[in-house]
Amino acid sequence: MNQPQVVSPNSGRGPDDEPDSPTRRLRHAFLHHLFYTQGKFPALATKTDYYLALAHTVRDRLLQRWISTANEYTKNGSRTVAYLSAEFLMGPHLGNNLINLGLFDDARKSMSELGLNLDDLLYEEEEPGLGNGGLGRLAACFIDSLATLEIPAVGYGIRYEFGIFHQTLVDGWQVEKTDKWLRYGNPWELARPEWSVTVKLGGHTERMQDNSGQLHVRWVPNRTVLGVPYDTPILGYRNNTANTLRLWKAEAPEAFDFAVFNRGDYQGAVNQKVVSENLSKVLYPNDEHVEGKELRLAQQYFFVSCSLQDMLRIMKTQHVPLHEFHEKFAVQLNDTHPAIGVAELMRLLTDEHQMHWNQAWDITRKTFGYTNHTLLPEALERWPLELFKRVLPRHLEIIYEINARFLDEVRQRYFGDEARVTRMSLIEETGERYVRMAHLACVGSHAINGVAELHSELLKQDVLKDFHEMWPAKFGNKTNGVTPRRWIALANPRLTRLISGAIGEGWIKRLEELRQLEPFALDPNFRAGWREIKRANKRDLSDVIRKRCGVAVDPSSMFDVQVKRIHEYKRQHLSALHIIGLYHRLKTNPNLEMTPRTFIFGGKAAPGYWMAKLIIRLITSIGEVVNRDPAVRDKLRVVFLPNFSVTNGQRIYPAADLSEQISTAGKEASGTGNMKFAMNGALTIGTMDGANIEIREQVGAENFFLFGLTAHEVATVRGNGYRPQDYLDGNAELREVISLIRHGYFSRGDGELFRPLVDSLVNHDPYCLFADYQSYADAHERVGTAYRDSEDWTRMSILNSARSGLFSSDRTIAEYCRDIWNVQPVQVPILSHEDVRV
Template sequence: MDQPLNNTKTGLATSILWHLKYSLGKDIAKATKRDYFEPLCMTVRDHLIAGMIETERRYVQEDRKRVYYLSMEFLIGRSLGNNLLNLQLYEAFQDALAEQGLDIEELREEERDAPLGNGGLGRLAACFLDSMATLGIAGFGYGLHYEYGLFKQEIEDGYQKEKPDFWPSRQDPWEIERADEACVVPLYGRIEHGIDRQGLYNPMWLDWQVIVGVPYDMPIVGYGGTTVNYLRLYAARASSEFSTEIFNDGDYFRAVEEKIAAETVSKVLYPADTFAAGRELRLIQEYFLVACAVRDVVRRYLRTHTTFDAFSEKTAMQMNDTHPALTVVELMRLFVDEYELPWERAWELTVGTLGYTNHTLLSEALEKWPVSLLEKVLPRHLQIIYEINRRLLEEVKHRWPGDLDRMRRMSLIEEGPEKKVRMAHLAITGSHAVNGVSALHSELIKKALVPDFHELWPERFSNKTNGITPRRWLLKANPLLAGLITRTIGADWITDLDCLRGLEPYAVDPVFQQEFMDVKKKNKETLREVVFATTGIVIDADTLFDVQAKRIHEYKRQLLKILYIIHEYLLMTEDGLTPLIPRTHIFAGKAAPGYWQAKQIIKLINSLGDVINNDRRVGNMMKVVFIPDYRVSLAEKIIPAADLSEQISTAGTEASGTGNMKFSLNGALTIGTLDGANIEIMEEVGEENIHIFGLKIAEVEKYKQSGSYDPWEWYHHHDVIGRVMDTFRDDRFSPREPGLFRWVFDRILNEGDYYFHLPDFLHYIESQGQVDRDYQDQSLWARKAILNVARMGKFSSDRTIREYGRDIWGVI
């Protein structure tokens, strides 16, 4: 049975046909082109499974330390193309399919995105899995098998409409159900305070209900195919005993309702990038992930070890944000309650095992769960949280005697009308390593977010600047550019992105510049087709593609770009000026369904487009388009086509950003603020190859602290600002719906302009002017764009993972 797989053209074709006939029961003579998609995936999957089994054998043989990356989101996107490239079997499959008269690219379009994440945090997790496998690290993702991933975005009358995205609608070709490794997760119940046989206090967790976690494994192949790890996603199922009594009572419908209730746990991904306060289901989701993961991790460890002595030497668990922060408590509960380890030893193992990555400084995104909710859902865990807190505060008291304010600030419990558990404090206390995701963000964690914790445990804090996988974001997303690079400097960049430095001498080579710009043009033509197919708007690939593609949020300041577009429009239509260069303003991104302003921003963009795109005075000099349903596969078409990348968040709000890296790697110039990883991108590409503008974080802070920022002053003192702002008051872009965008006028002028649009606006206009001038000189632009690509080596997620592996996980 253990025959090697046949990688020849004939072998692959035979396998595809075999799966078509025997796995899917299709008559080959009658099969349509689309019928070949699943057999193709199944044949690729055969190779992945072979690699996965071989990899696991190797790990066991070498008793490798395993890294478990816990995340509520893994924004995988499509897998077929990535798997083929990483297996290095793309050409072989292409040839095998061609013999059957099939185009591999057409079949790839059949695949649906796995939308198991909201944005950057989930995509980062997916990039990390790719890098861990490529670097040969025994690293595994643990997440939830949502039935409904992030909603599908449709645009109706300019507004976002959310439509459910059922995933997987069919059995996903990549995942493998592991019903034999299902685990039982208890919830709710009460604590019975008793004594044990030694007469010691013994809290018993009774009357719980259970749900069952069934794992599904999705193979993750590293580049070269040597290592195949997996992403393990848990689906919630009703436990069969859950409904026995009810069935026996003859109440079939109640039994079914309870079954549905249990399975609701993994039904839907929460579609917000802020904290869903008070949402019991979200808390249960978080615990469900943690409980399943911890049981699995411990079970796996105990297969090859008889004591816990080597647990933290052989196991690292990384918490992606605070969403899995209950891992601290669950590990302690397991060690202390189920394996009867002394508290001190259990704590040592827990802290030695766990690492925590912070992703946000925004207060509304910091998780704080009400004590009353935890008491209801996880009564035993709340007891353990109290004990962790008691010991923490003892340590604080010992270090700073009498400093009650500090104790209050550091406590895991936030006092107030409703007591809450601060999940970030819990995660920091229970981890040996805490990191931010860009140099600036990591400094802000230490200085502004949790300075007391930094003072107590300075050695725990470090920075791990985010990265992106070059396999997905260049090799797969931009085959034309990848091909040009490989033909010029060889293929080593695929696994060592610093090799892109080899392109620097070519930045001034006119022949290479032309080839580079030709690639960009072709990518823009591809995107032009996508724009036409999805919006009906005709755009011109000879204009500058100015792109802002990311979640819609006020802090990311889509509004700032909107102000600029209006400014340019007024220059053309009221002042009769012609811009230096024609631009196509492209937006894409989803708004959280409950975030009114974000959804209105989408409407505003579409309304701007309706007016501007149909104004004859503007002609081809400017177009505004909003491409619906931004997702990984769409990003792979937008990013390679961008000339200009908008990274314009208010300084101090974006933790890192990874879109900024993807655009730059694909030869777009950045216009951006000194925020998140933009700063490090500037350091790498050079100040002359990036357009930086706007307030620095210290200036923003100064405004905030002094309260000296008055948006009305800016409005009155700068005609440019006044004229743009008045368009919202005067319904310029909503003539048939008076008052529709008045909220922007109010939000910025009457409600304080929390994200400092106006102080940055004039600098932004200046900086955009410089972009125009640079773009006029195509040779200069090409040189800068090539240098952006050449200097992106630092932002490979391979570098990020090496740093995690060396500094936090101890696997490199």
């Protein structure tokens, strides 16, 4: 628990106080909450109490915007975006809300007048880690941009009681700890039990005819759960908009079964509660790998059904007729996790509201848009038919009906092409039978998009080829982006001040304005300031590394960073092999001139992904050997920072010199970390993959370190019977590297530890590390040389930031609004509680 702190004795009053200054008001409100919300006085207050008191102070200040926004949207009946996502990786709210409200400096001042440090309080917030990685973080950036662009929008998802696990390292291995983010309460949410909805699960269906001969289907579930919405306000940047993130918690309809209890069965009496609450208990920690678990399907259905029912409720209160559903709501499916929504909306419209199939289908298709985030086959969701039927018997019937009508259309279009019919069917029938969620999403949506240019092209040529041939106009690209509020203004305050001093503050809302920095790249004074900021950020990160990893790193060395989920396709192990290569060079040639480098890794491995965990072990093992070897320690350091998260990312991106974006070409759909690094002035070493291609195009090929096979070349090499052994035979350094690992040099002589990894590489190398090794090493040579010319490196660093404007999620969202959602901004006038009449 935290050490109590003492608030200075003149608590209520500060120095130079004007009676009504913002800092004074903040201070008063803060103390008010410390007393009346936390029920504490300074001598007993913990840092958490102080954090919570400040959080409540800030919450009060955004409630007015939230209410005004809701009022305005209701009054206008505004067309609204509903962003459906199983993950929202929000990161801590307090700092971001202070930035968006324009209260950051006042808060710092008022806290310091109380003898408190704002940064300490910010770090007290347990971040809501309700996502695995890029996909969930994208959803978070998107709702930030929607609010900043004043677009009426709701983010719908699941309020997981336990978010992504906390990663610790024990003997160099990843060990998972439960994420108890709600432990001290969550000041940012408001429960809205009055808008709870009921969700059915399991059971069977019945058919009956009414008096007029009309057939009705009744779904008789074997259980129901209650979905309770928890709302979090999402502020726009310095405007009056506060949209809503609505996350559903699962509860039992009855906490307690009295009949069972009275029979003396206590366990049985509370059992339903336990089973129901399991639905929103924990986030599945798999990134781009599906597990096919019944609970996961139930989770997906649960939040989607709650959300669609919520939309119907909103329509009713605003007197919007049912047939205008698609005019009231634009619903976006963030990957296939919410794709069951297609069948659920059909069920709601036809079974529950007696709409005719054709009309319902027309509305459904006009409602949904589908974003695909990956080409990896193991990430494409398909549910075994038996499992699906057990959880969602009615939806399976609806999917059969959709499929029958759809396949009729296919047969008509492609006469005689039964192979195509089999390929496109919503049901996979070769071997075990599955429901294909991506196909359901494609058929049920009017727009389908990938998340970077290459990815969207590959979708059309590969995974969704048949669908593209049938409906080319549905397909488009929306290159990802990230919010500059969190990823520059909040994460990198020093750089923010320097940039705003040079070109004003407009760039925070209009990131293309960063272009105005270009001439400053030639100004030696500006460059010196830029360099000094990078150095200060690196010093800060060094402190963190010393504390967390017990390793001293030199801020004047080049910080070479790879942070993201651990996955073979992302090739953290390619970097590991290269580090061993450098180590080998230094050991065999102690006088070798080499740019001193600190390699920093971070990222979580899915708990069941053994190879990814072994890659972490390889990196920590290399660190153990390299960091204590006096012959190399001035040139090489290797650290694995545990528990990469939004919070940690905010310290890491601003301190990076080099951004490693080294996935096998064609595998990384977009990447978004690549954008955060570039914005903060890191140069990229990367492959022609995902958004790297567009980043390179923007920043200029001369300011980007390119290496490796292209996606097309990878396909060719593999198509021609790729033999990694040939590359090994042809590369002396790579042979040395593999031999060191094989002989246990990094595992205290244990030749077995890394055998699965080495064998996989030598015999299969599914992600072509060996094919790219030399090209990667060569690119690193160019990096080393470039870094030694610090003036020129700084110039390139400035240009990387200056030309990163395209990668603001504001640009991405503006494109979604224009091309897919057809929604307009709504300006919100501020309402005071005196304006409200009951």
